[in-house]
Amino acid sequence: MAMIRWLLLTLLLAAGMAQAAIEVQDFDDPSLAQRYQELTSRLRCPKCQNESIGASNSPIAADMRAHVAQQLKRGASDAEIEGAMVDRFGDYVLYDPRLESRTWLLWGLPFALIAVGGGVIAVFVRRRRRGRTAELDDEERRRLAALVSRHADPDASNRKPS
Missing domain, CATH: 1.20.5 (Single alpha-helices involved in coiled-coils or other helix-helix interfaces)
Structure with missing residues (x-):
């Protein structure tokens, strides 16, 4: 019986830690939530190389996701958010680089x-x-x-x- 209690307690703690690792962004507007999902899937994590910031567990990706959410809540456009990320991290964060004189x-x-x-x-x-x-x-x-x-x-x- 003690073994079962120990196992249940371990599972409960593990579930709590898994919940803490999941980052939740709350948006009042469903269109903002959709834009957030699209933006985080289009931006590349600088640490993980070929993983989007939406799928990455790295701390830098979490910071980038928080920045995207903050900018969306402020009313920034997708182009402005992508531009801010490019200014901060370079063209590498875009999966599809822009067609410019240097590209x-x-x-x-x-x-x-x-x-x-x-x-x-x-x-x-x-x-x-x-x-x-x-x-x-x-x-x-x-x-x-x-x-x-x-x-x-x-x-x-x-x-x-x-």
């Missing part, structure tokens, strides 16, 4: 690589096609005729090549 290479490089790769493949295919259409010279024709005549004659396989 054009990031956005354009994949398309440039595809274009260069397509050009290389086109040049390679053209050169291969040109090589196939070249005619045989006289020496190559004589060698080809000798090979064909040797394989056409069944007795030729027993003879020594000349």
Whole structure:
């Protein structure tokens, strides 16, 4: 019986600690709650690298979530909140970086690589096609005729090549 009480007490304490770890943001307006969820899923945690601040358990993500909630309650727009996060943490916090003069290479490089790769493949295919259409010279024709005549004659396989 004492073992069961000990087990129940342990489970109760564990449940209390799990509840304390869950961060709850209360919003009076359901649209603010939805915006909060969307923003926290679009912003990247600087510590966890590829995890959103909504999914991260790191202290910096908790601070970022609190800042987002505070700004939403003050009436800031999504763009203003994202701008404040970028000012504080850099472009890294955005999963989709903005198209600006300093990020054009990031956005354009994949398309440039595809274009260069397509050009290389086109040049390679053209050169291969040109090589196939070249005619045989006289020496190559004589060698080809000798090979064909040797394989056409069944007795030729027993003879020594000349």
